[in-house]
Amino acid sequence: MEMDRSTIIGLVLILGIFAVWQYVVAPSPEEIEAQARYQDSITALNDAEMVPADELAPAFTPEDVSALDDSTRQARFGGQFGAFASAAVGSQQDVVLENDLMIVTLNTKGGNIKRVELKNYAKVVEDEEKNEIKLPLYLLESERNRFEYLLPATGVSGPGVSTSDLYFTPQIDGNTVTMRASVSGGGYFEQRYTLTDGTYLMDYDIRMEGLGQAVNAQGGKITLQWDNYLDKIEKNSDYEASYSTIYFKPVDDDTDYCSCTSTDTEEVPEQRLKWVAGSQQFFTSALIANEGFSPGAVLSTETFDDETSPYLKKVSAQLEIPVTNANSEVFGMQMYVGPNEFDRLRAIGYELSDVISFGQSIFGAINRWVIRPLFQFLSKFIGNMGIAILVLTILVKLLVYPLTYKMLVSNVKMQVLKPELEKMKAKHKDDAQQQQVEQMKMYSEYGASPLGGCLPMVLQMPIWFALYRFFPASIEFRQENFLWANDLSTYDVLTTIPEWIPFMQGHISLFAVLWAITTVIYAYYNSKHMDYSAQPMMKYFQYVMPLLFLGFFNSFASGLTAYLFFSNTFNIGQTIITKNFLIDEEKLKAKMNANKKKPKKKSGFGSRLQEALKEQQRIQSEQEKKKGKK
Known part of the structure; x- marks a missing residue:
C-alpha cells in the first residue's frame, strides 16, 4: 500500500508540473493570429505564378508574412538559426534571370x-x-x-545554419540578381548572380557582411554541399548514364573524375580545387572558383539500380569555402550551366573541356585535334552532318588508297601463288613442318606476303577507335537527322521488336544491319583466294563475327554505324574496281616468275625464321624416331 500511495503522489505531481508548463509556454492570442496569417500566406504563395525579374521591387523590402517583430523571431527561432532568426520566415517566390541562350529561375527559399x-x-x-x-x-x-552553405552560426548546435532553410530577399539591378539573408544587427549573407548575353557562364559571388559576431568559422572555412540529381535527357538513357559523372580539377594537377559506371567517392584532402562539374552526355553544370576551393573536398556519384527511376545518377560535391571571419568577405565564383560545346568550354579555360568524353588516350587527342576540327571545317560547307560523315569517309579512303592498292596487289599475288602452294602441300601432305618451310621459301622467292593486306586496316584502326568515342560525345550530332536516323548521336530505329530478344534492346538499327551485311560481303571479296587449310575455322569466323557484333552496334550511335557502312561500301567498290580494272593479273604473274629467277639475298629476319622452322622440324623428327624405337 505504501508503494501505491507513492506512485499516486508522483503522478499527481507530474500532471501538475505539465499543466503549469503548458500555461507558461502557451502562445499569446496575438502570436496565434500571426501564425495563422503566416500559414495563409504560404498557401497563397504555393498557388502563385512565377514572378519575372523586371516586375520585382528593386529595393530590399522583405515581406513580413509572419507579422512577428525581431525580438519575437529571435525568441522563437534563435536557438535553431542564431542571428539568422530574422531570415527563418519569409515569402517563397521565383525570380527570373534571362539572356538570349538560357532562362535561370532562382528561388528566394535558399x-x-x-x-x-x-x-x-x-x-x-x-x-x-x-x-x-x-x-x-x-x-x-x-x-x-541541394545547393546550400552550412554557416556555423554562433549559439547554434550541430553543423550550423543551412542556407536552404533561409528566406532571401531579392534585388534586381539590370542583369544582376542579388539574394540577401539578413541577420540581427544589420549584417547579411548574400548570393549574387550576373548573366550577360551570348554565354552560359554566370558570375556567381557570395558576400558576408557584418557576420563577425553571427558566424564563427573555425578552421577558416565553411562548407558548401551540392547534390545534383541528373535527369534522363537522351533516348538511350543507359548509354547516357555511362557518360555521366562528376569531374573535378585540382589547381595544380590534371582533371580527374569519379567512376562513370558505379557508385564512387573521391576525397581530395590536400589539394585546392579549381572547379567541379556534374556532367552528362551532352550537358554540364560546373562551379568554378576564382581563387580555388580549400583542401578537403569530397566528390561522389551514386547510381540507381531501379530502371524506373527518373534520374540517371546523383552527383555530389562537398566543397570548402575559405573564410577569414573578417567583417566583410567576398568569395568569387562562376557557374556554367549549358551544353558540352568544345570551343565554348575551352574558351573558359582551366581544362573545362575535359568534361567532354572524347577519351584521355591517343584516341582522345585524335578526336580533339584531328576529327573534331575536320568536321568543324566540313560543317561550314555542308549543312547536313550525315553528308559530312560521308565526305569524311571518302577523304579517309582517298588518303589510304595507295596502301589499299598495295594490299589488293598482295591479295592478287596470293591468288596467283595459290596453285603452286596447293602442289607443294600435296607433295608434303604428311609433313606439316616441311610445308611451313617450303611455304615461307615460296613467299620469299615470288615476293608475296600473306600479311601484305593488313597495313591499311591497321592504319585505320586508330580512326575507328577514335570515332567510337567521338560520335556519342559530340553535341554537334545530337538530334541531327540523316536519311531514316533522327539522331546521329544515338541508335536509329528501323522497327521495334520484343524486349525479350537478347542483345537487341527492343529495336533493330538499319545502319547496324547494313554494316553487318557489307562486312560479310567485304570479307568474302577480301579473302576469296586466301588459304585457310591451316586454320579452317578462320574462314567461317570472319562471317560469324559481324553477327556477334550486331548486338553491340545495334544500340550505338548511328553516326558511327553510318560511317562503318559507308567505309565497307567503299572498300567493296575499291576491291572490285582495282582487281578487275587496275591490276593486270598476267603481268603480275610474269613479274613474280621473273622475281623467282633472281638471286635472293635473305634478310636477317627471314633467315632466322627459316632456320627456326628447320630446327623445329629436326627436333620433331628426332622425337618421332625415339617413339618408333620404343
Missing part, C-alpha cells in the same frame, strides 16, 4: 537555382505510339537537389 532552361536545345521523349515529342530542356530542376 537563394539558389531552381532550374535552368536552355533555349536552343530540346528534350525528346516518345509517346505510347513511339512518336517523338520535343519538350523544353531543363537542368538543375530536381526538387531533391
Whole structure:
C-alpha cells in the first residue's frame, strides 16, 4: 500500500508540473493570429505564378508574412538559426534571370537555382505510339537537389545554419540578381548572380557582411554541399548514364573524375580545387572558383539500380569555402550551366573541356585535334552532318588508297601463288613442318606476303577507335537527322521488336544491319583466294563475327554505324574496281616468275625464321624416331 500511495503522489505531481508548463509556454492570442496569417500566406504563395525579374521591387523590402517583430523571431527561432532568426520566415517566390541562350529561375527559399532552361536545345521523349515529342530542356530542376552553405552560426548546435532553410530577399539591378539573408544587427549573407548575353557562364559571388559576431568559422572555412540529381535527357538513357559523372580539377594537377559506371567517392584532402562539374552526355553544370576551393573536398556519384527511376545518377560535391571571419568577405565564383560545346568550354579555360568524353588516350587527342576540327571545317560547307560523315569517309579512303592498292596487289599475288602452294602441300601432305618451310621459301622467292593486306586496316584502326568515342560525345550530332536516323548521336530505329530478344534492346538499327551485311560481303571479296587449310575455322569466323557484333552496334550511335557502312561500301567498290580494272593479273604473274629467277639475298629476319622452322622440324623428327624405337 505504501508503494501505491507513492506512485499516486508522483503522478499527481507530474500532471501538475505539465499543466503549469503548458500555461507558461502557451502562445499569446496575438502570436496565434500571426501564425495563422503566416500559414495563409504560404498557401497563397504555393498557388502563385512565377514572378519575372523586371516586375520585382528593386529595393530590399522583405515581406513580413509572419507579422512577428525581431525580438519575437529571435525568441522563437534563435536557438535553431542564431542571428539568422530574422531570415527563418519569409515569402517563397521565383525570380527570373534571362539572356538570349538560357532562362535561370532562382528561388528566394535558399537563394539558389531552381532550374535552368536552355533555349536552343530540346528534350525528346516518345509517346505510347513511339512518336517523338520535343519538350523544353531543363537542368538543375530536381526538387531533391541541394545547393546550400552550412554557416556555423554562433549559439547554434550541430553543423550550423543551412542556407536552404533561409528566406532571401531579392534585388534586381539590370542583369544582376542579388539574394540577401539578413541577420540581427544589420549584417547579411548574400548570393549574387550576373548573366550577360551570348554565354552560359554566370558570375556567381557570395558576400558576408557584418557576420563577425553571427558566424564563427573555425578552421577558416565553411562548407558548401551540392547534390545534383541528373535527369534522363537522351533516348538511350543507359548509354547516357555511362557518360555521366562528376569531374573535378585540382589547381595544380590534371582533371580527374569519379567512376562513370558505379557508385564512387573521391576525397581530395590536400589539394585546392579549381572547379567541379556534374556532367552528362551532352550537358554540364560546373562551379568554378576564382581563387580555388580549400583542401578537403569530397566528390561522389551514386547510381540507381531501379530502371524506373527518373534520374540517371546523383552527383555530389562537398566543397570548402575559405573564410577569414573578417567583417566583410567576398568569395568569387562562376557557374556554367549549358551544353558540352568544345570551343565554348575551352574558351573558359582551366581544362573545362575535359568534361567532354572524347577519351584521355591517343584516341582522345585524335578526336580533339584531328576529327573534331575536320568536321568543324566540313560543317561550314555542308549543312547536313550525315553528308559530312560521308565526305569524311571518302577523304579517309582517298588518303589510304595507295596502301589499299598495295594490299589488293598482295591479295592478287596470293591468288596467283595459290596453285603452286596447293602442289607443294600435296607433295608434303604428311609433313606439316616441311610445308611451313617450303611455304615461307615460296613467299620469299615470288615476293608475296600473306600479311601484305593488313597495313591499311591497321592504319585505320586508330580512326575507328577514335570515332567510337567521338560520335556519342559530340553535341554537334545530337538530334541531327540523316536519311531514316533522327539522331546521329544515338541508335536509329528501323522497327521495334520484343524486349525479350537478347542483345537487341527492343529495336533493330538499319545502319547496324547494313554494316553487318557489307562486312560479310567485304570479307568474302577480301579473302576469296586466301588459304585457310591451316586454320579452317578462320574462314567461317570472319562471317560469324559481324553477327556477334550486331548486338553491340545495334544500340550505338548511328553516326558511327553510318560511317562503318559507308567505309565497307567503299572498300567493296575499291576491291572490285582495282582487281578487275587496275591490276593486270598476267603481268603480275610474269613479274613474280621473273622475281623467282633472281638471286635472293635473305634478310636477317627471314633467315632466322627459316632456320627456326628447320630446327623445329629436326627436333620433331628426332622425337618421332625415339617413339618408333620404343
